[in-house]
Amino acid sequence: MKYISNASLRGLLRFACFVALLAGAVFTTGCNERKTEYTADGRTILNFWHTYNDDEEVELKKIIADWEAANASWSVRAVRIPFDGHKPKLRTALTVGRGPDMARVDWSFVCELGRKHALVDLAQFGFDAIKDTYLKAPLRTNFIDGRYLGLPDQTTCVALFYNKQLFRDAGLDPEAPPKTWDEFVEMGKKLTNVEKGTFACGFENTLWWSLPFFNTFGATLISEDGKKCLLDQEPAIRAIDFKRALFADYKIEAGAWRAGSITPEQGFANGKYAMIFMGPWNLPKFTSSKLDFGVTLIPAGPAGTSTNVGGTNVVIFNTGKFPKACYDFLTYFTSPEVQARWCSKLNQMPVNLKAYDLVKFDDPHLMTFMEQMKSAVSNPIVTSYERLEDFVNPEMEAVLTGQKTASAAMATLARKVEKRVLSD
Amino acid sequence: MNMQNIATAIPEKPASSPLRIVIFVSLFVVMLALCVGISGQLYKFVTMVAAAFMAGSDPAKAGAIMKNMAWLIDGMVAVTGLALASFVIRRWIATQAEHRAEFLRTFFLYLCLTVGVIVVLFPFFWMLCTSFKPAGTELLINTANPFDIVPAEPTIGNFKKVLKLDAAPTGASIDPVEAKKNFGTYFMNSLTVASMAAFLVTLFASMGGYVFAKKELPYKKQLFGLLMATMMIPGMMYMVPQFFMVCSMGLFGTKLAMILPHLASVFGIFMLKQFMETIPSSLIEAARIDGASEWQIFRVVIIPLSMPIILTLFLLTFLSHWSNFLWQLIVTDFENPLSVTLPVGLALFRGQYTSDLGLIMSASCFSIVPIVVLFLFAQRYFIEGMTQGAVKE
Numbered sequence: 032m033k034y035i036s037n038a039s040l041r042g043l044l045r046f047a048c049f050v051a052l053l054a055g056a057v058f059t060t061g062c063n064e065r066k067t068e069y070t071a072d073g074r075t076i077l078n079f080w081h082t083y084n085d086d087e088e089v090e091l092k093k094i095i096a097d098w099e100a101a102n103a104s105w106s107v108r109a110v111r112i113p114f115d116g117h118k119p120k121l122r123t124a125l126t127v128g129r130g131p132d133m134a135r136v137d138w139s140f141v142c143e144l145g146r147k148h149a150l151v152d153l154a155q156f157g158f159d160a161i162k163d164t165y166l167k168a169p170l171r172t173n174f175i176d177g178r179y180l181g182l183p184d185q186t187t188c189v190a191l192f193y194n195k196q197l198f199r200d201a202g203l204d205p206e207a208p209p210k211t212w213d214e215f216v217e218m219g220k221k222l223t224n225v226e227k228g229t230f231a232c233g234f235e236n237t238l239w240w241s242l243p244f245f246n247t248f249g250a251t252l253i254s255e256d257g258k259k260c261l262l263d264q265e266p267a268i269r270a271i272d273f274k275r276a277l278f279a280d281y282k283i284e285a286g287a288w289r290a291g292s293i294t295p296e297q298g299f300a301n302g303k304y305a306m307i308f309m310g311p312w313n314l315p316k317f318t319s320s321k322l323d324f325g326v327t328l329i330p331a332g333p334a335g336t337s338t339n340v341g342g343t344n345v346v347i348f349n350t351g352k353f354p355k356a357c358y359d360f361l362t363y364f365t366s367p368e369v370q371a372r373w374c375s376k377l378n379q380m381p382v383n384l385k386a387y388d389l390v391k392f393d394d395p396h397l398m399t400f401m402e403q404m405k406s407a408v409s410n411p412i413v414t415s416y417e418r419l420e421d422f423v424n425p426e427m428e429a430v431l432t433g434q435k436t437a438s439a440a441m442a443t444l445a446r447k448v449e450k451r452v453l454s455d
Numbered sequence: 456m457n458m459q460n461i462a463t464a465i466p467e468k469p470a471s472s473p474l475r476i477v478i479f480v481s482l483f484v485v486m487l488a489l490c491v492g493i494s495g496q497l498y499k500f501v502t503m504v505a506a507a508f509m510a511g512s513d514p515a516k517a518g519a520i521m522k523n524m525a526w527l528i529d530g531m532v533a534v535t536g537l538a539l540a541s542f543v544i545r546r547w548i549a550t551q552a553e554h555r556a557e558f559l560r561t562f563f564l565y566l567c568l569t570v571g572v573i574v575v576l577f578p579f580f581w582m583l584c585t586s587f588k589p590a591g592t593e594l595l596i597n598t599a600n601p602f603d604i605v606p607a608e609p610t611i612g613n614f615k616k617v618l619k620l621d622a623a624p625t626g627a628s629i630d631p632v633e634a635k636k637n638f639g640t641y642f643m644n645s646l647t648v649a650s651m652a653a654f655l656v657t658l659f660a661s662m663g664g665y666v667f668a669k670k671e672l673p674y675k676k677q678l679f680g681l682l683m684a685t686m687m688i689p690g691m692m693y694m695v696p697q698f699f700m701v702c703s704m705g706l707f708g709t710k711l712a713m714i715l716p717h718l719a720s721v722f723g724i725f726m727l728k729q730f731m732e733t734i735p736s737s738l739i740e741a742a743r744i745d746g747a748s749e750w751q752i753f754r755v756v757i758i759p760l761s762m763p764i765i766l767t768l769f770l771l772t773f774l775s776h777w778s779n780f781l782w783q784l785i786v787t788d789f790e791n792p793l794s795v796t797l798p799v800g801l802a803l804f805r806g807q808y809t810s811d812l813g814l815i816m817s818a819s820c821f822s823i824v825p826i827v828v829l830f831l832f833a834q835r836y837f838i839e840g841m842t843q844g845a846v847k848e
Contacts, residue, residue, distance in 0.1 A: 080789075084806055108790070113802035116784040123785045127699045129707065137807065187808070297594045312808045319591030343807065 067352060074099070074106040077357055078131035080121070082114035082343070090376055098363050105356050125149055125350065132351035133361060135184055135343050138172040139416035144346060145175035146414050146455070151347040152178045156358040164385050165365070168340045171409035176257075181346035183382040184365055188338040189243060189308040190403045191330065195323045197222055197229065197305040208306075208327040212247070212273065215306075215330045219283035222305040232277065233287030233295040233304035236431060238423045239410070242339035243308060244270040246408040249334030253411040258453055262423070263438075263445035266333070272437040273332075275430050288431065299324075310341060311380065311400045318394075326396040328403050338407045342382075380404055414455040422447050475555055479547060482562050486543065487536055489569055492602065494535040498528045499605040500584065507587055507609040512621070514589045518608035579823070580604070586613055586817035593812040613817035635792040638818055641800035644710065645777060646825060648796055652714045653773040657765055660720050664727025665757050669739060679728075682721050698785055708788025713796070717776070723768050730764040731757060766836040770829055777826065797822050 068076040083091055088111055095107045110131065112120055118140055124130045136144065144150050158179050162170060169183035195205035201221040209215040219231030234240065245252060248270035251261050261267065277284040285304055287295045296313065298304035300320055308329070317324055328336045345364070347357045363369060370381040371389035380401055381390055392398060413419050426444040429435040435443075502524050503517075510517035543562070550558045585593050587609035597603040615621040619637040666672070667679050697716045706712040734757065742752045758765065780798040788794045801818055804811045830837065 082807070110789045111803065112789050113784070113799065113805065114807050115802040115805050116780070119781060120784055123695055123698050126695055127702050129702060300594045301596050301598065310808055316591040319589070320595055341808065
């Protein structure tokens with residue numbers, strides 16, 4: 032057996048040193064930050080990362096072209112990234128200084144970006160003067176620690192979808208869906224037929240999908256200052272206990288939240304669940320499946336009807352050199368006229384209240400969503416919304432499966448959330 | 456010896472017991488049910504594909520074609536069932552009574568294997584069927600027969616959309632960058648990245664494995680231990696530093712950025728070292744006596760003998776790079792379609808709340824092709840490699 036000689040070892044060490052020096056030189060001289068770019072006609076390029084789909088991207092490009100026509104100094108470069116990976120993509124890009132000037136992000140991501148000091152405060156551009164033109168609940172998801180760090184560009188919420196044929200089969204009027212939770216339970220008993228495998232409803236059990244319950248019972252999940260979890264208060268306990276009762280006491284909920292069960296969407300599409308919470312994104316799908324369905328407001332609880340908030344916001348990064356130009360573009364993009372054009376074309380709800388009177392929809396169900404949106408309550412604002420879900424969801428499931436009482440589970444949960452989520 | 460004694464002394468030719476006949480009939484019925492179920496779905500699928508291509512992107516027309524061809528499907532199912540039934544009955548009759556227990560065992564085994572094959576292949580079949588479903592009908596279940604997953608009104612629209620063949624040709628000039636944003640480009644990018652990575656990782660790991668298995672060098676064990684210790688650090692930990700390095704080297708948005716940080720595979724070195732240790736050192740010494748250089752020993756002796764494990768590592772590395780999402784997403788420059796790979800491109804079909812299931816499934820049909828081809832060609836080596844490295848004699 033041969034051993035490597037000392038001479039070879041020295042050579043090896045010399046080579047390793049050379050490689051290390053070379054790598055060091057490359058890293059120190061390497062350019063990590065984006066330089067200002069210009070188009071061939073001398074316009075300054077603003078990079079905008081978005082997650083729109085094919086149809087939305089086409090419309091976005093038209094809007095950009097219109098804005099560029101009125102703003103000769105600027106050009107917006109729209110770069111499409113997958114929604115699925117936009118958070119890690121932005122996190123890593125911003126870490127090494129390769130982030131865009133502005134981006135479209137999930138509503139829950141604004142808080143994290145804001146608290147990591149990555150975003151520009153919009154107050155410096157006079158946002159206070161126009162903030163009231165935006166829908167309150169989606170706008171609230173941009174209000175982080177007393178500052179507006181973004182503005183909504185697309186919003187959504189859930190409403191109650193119901194199968195008209197199953198209503199007829201149960202002897203109910205398909206044009207008179209439940210308006211309150213009491214009516215919901217009464218009708219639910221008639222709609223449930225365990226032998227046929229049909230249930231009155233099927234619900235997800237994640238926090239976001241459960242927010243309509245909490246909101247209609249008037250529960251506030253996180254205190255205004257963001258330091259206290261209020262899940263152990265009476266309204267929240269009653270909300271989760273009511274959800275448990277739908278499954279365990281009234282037996283009108285299918286247990287669609289259990290692993291391996293038919294999901295609410297699939298159950299509704301196949302006529303297994305008569306009522307589900309669903310957003311406007313599935314309207315085309317259900318319409319093309321020839322399902323006879325209707326959409327109505329979430330049944331009213333002690334606090335009336337209410338819903339959650341979904342969608343996305345647009346933010347400006349403080350690593351960019353032209354935040355005012357970005358702000359001008361984004362406020363143009365979310366202005367009433369542009370929103371009306373965008374929403375009419377793509378069948379989406381406007382984020383700008385002034386666009387409500389301008390927009391026209393072919394689909395009547397969208398008008399119900401617009402009505403529902405007015406009663407939406409902002410989602411809990413925390414640094415890591417995913418972590419909040421991670422803590423809340425198992426406890427809610429423990430209540431639904433009868434392992435814990437609602438009050439015991441919520442009391443434990445509130446302390447956990449304060450310690451592990453709100454302490455960030 | 457009277458006749459009665461003779462009769463007891465000569466063993467009677469065993470006749471088929473009623474129990475065996477009952478078992479045979481039961482298995483036969485199960486076989487027929489499976490045959491009707493499987494062949495029914497397969498023939499319907501073939502008809503569905505033909506109808507979808509004949510009707511283009513009109514699901515109603517394709518559905519009408521399928522309805523008109525229903526008699527053909529039923530006829531072919533009946534013929535297949537009869538052929539299989541007659542084959543099994545003839546084999547049963549031809550089997551001698553004393554071998555019928557063995558026949559039943561084999562029959563039962565084949566039925567179990569058939570069920571196993573169905574369980575394994577069903578998701579792929581579902582994927583194929585979903586890729587032909589029109590938008591909005593992907594989640595619909597046939598209430599009469601939940602196992603009938605072949606769409607009644609198929610379309611090839613999903614495939615056209617994925618391959619960007621659905622856009623009507625216009626006189627307007629097409630942006631060359633936009634034109635490259637299609638599934639074909641993403642597919643080729645992935646193929647290049649996965650193939651190059653698999654080749655280079657295998658090459659470097661085999662060199663490393665050879666040194667650790669057969670060469671002597673100071674602190675070899677400690678060095679190997681140190682290498683193994685790096686496997687305990689989760690990949691996420693060095694994702695940002697690696698991204699920083701890649702950007703500093705000016706490799707952001709290149710295929711090299713996707714490959715370079717993963718070329719040093721400690722797992723690969725470990726795997727090959729374990730295998731190469733089983734190669735007799737006398738072979739290497741014999742080659743050296745015959746005048747072979749170090750490189751010749753490595754190339755002519757070590758590599759051919761380690762081929763099963765090398766191919767296994769190649770396959771595993773190819774698979775991991777073919778399906779790698781996070782790292783490829785991070786280093787992708789979305790302004791340049793030539794840096795978008797398949798997993799990242801597929802993610803573009805998923806939105807915040809909705810997914811284009813038909814598009815995802817039709818794209819997935821293409822994406823599994825290289826994996827299937829690789830496994831078909833290398834499965835013998837793959838299985839050999841997985842087991843040979845496990846035992847050290």
